[in-house]
Amino acid sequence: MTELALIAAKAKNDVIGDDNRLIWRLKSDLKHFRALTMGHPVIMGRKTFQSIGKPLPGRSILVLTRDPDISIPDVAVVKSPEEALERARIEAVKLGVKSIFVAGGGEIYRLFIDQADRLEITDVALEPVGDATFPPIDPARWKLAKEASFTKSGDDEADFSFRTYLRR
Ligand SMILES: NC(=O)c1ccc[n+]([C@@H]2O[C@H](COP(=O)([O-])OP(=O)(O)OC[C@H]3O[C@@H](n4cnc5c(N)ncnc54)[C@H](OP(=O)(O)O)[C@@H]3O)[C@@H](O)[C@H]2O)c1
Known part of the structure; x- marks a missing residue:
């Protein structure tokens, strides 16, 4: 049985991006994202894929578009959330892994959050203006399972915390 995990970095005001780009420099988070998703199927929206510009190496990428x-x-181009999950589950079996990641953006997180088993959130201590957001994390549905906080260093422009939430 595969589990579904959403992975996102969000600011205090839930902003995740603006004008189809990331709006902070946080190298530690990029490393964290890479470490968690490596070797797994990763579903993302067409806009996020365009913003990254290429398939992420070492992962099986599925791009949602109409x-x-x-x-x-x-890249596997998929036309619905159902097709994305079906294809990603097949990929997970091929890759011998249990988790499928959903890597954004805002529209795509909203499509999958109600079916997700786990949220891997990087909380970024900034409050930027942006046009893409992460949906609300309802404490009645999600319990905090793990957290670690870090002070900004040379590679990171803000303090941040890694938080894992599991479905209640
Ligand atoms: N901070 C983070 O962790 C993080 C992570 C990822 C992305 N981001 C940011 O998020 C922003 C992008 O997010 P976004 O919400 O604008 O776009 P998005 O979620 O990346 O992609 C939206 C696109 O997905 C496709 N789509 C949506 N619903 C669909 C459905 N039901 N069936 C099939 N296809 C569907 C559509 O593509 P078509 O228009 O081609 O049909 C839609 O335009 C950027 O600023 C990016 O940098 C941040």
Whole structure:
């Protein structure tokens, strides 16, 4: 049985990006993202994929779009959340892993949060203006299972905490 995990970095005001780009420099979070997702299927929206610009190496990437004409080398293009999950589950079995990650952006987190088993959240101590947000994390549905806080260093422009939430 596969589990579904959403992975996101969000500011205090839930902002995750603006104008289809990330809006902070946080190298520690990029390393954290890489370590958790490596070797796994990763579902993302077409806008997030365009913002990254290429398939993330070492992961099986599935891109959600309603555009019937899009085809992307080395990426599985999927047309619905159901197709994304079905294809990602097949990939997880092939890769021999238990988890599927959903890596954003805002629209895509909202499509999957109600079905997710786990949230891997980086809370960033900033309050930027942005047009993409993470949906509310309802404490009645999610319990904090793990957290670790860090003070900013040379590679990071803000303090941050890694928090894991599990479905109650
Ligand atoms: N901080 C973080 O952790 C993090 C992580 C990821 C992304 N981001 C940021 O989030 C922003 C992008 O988020 P976003 O909400 O604008 O876009 P998005 O969620 O990345 O992608 C939205 C696109 O997904 C497709 N889509 C949505 N619902 C669908 C459905 N039901 N069936 C099929 N396809 C569907 C559509 O693609 P088509 O238009 O092609 O049909 C839609 O335009 C950027 O600023 C990015 O930097 C931040």
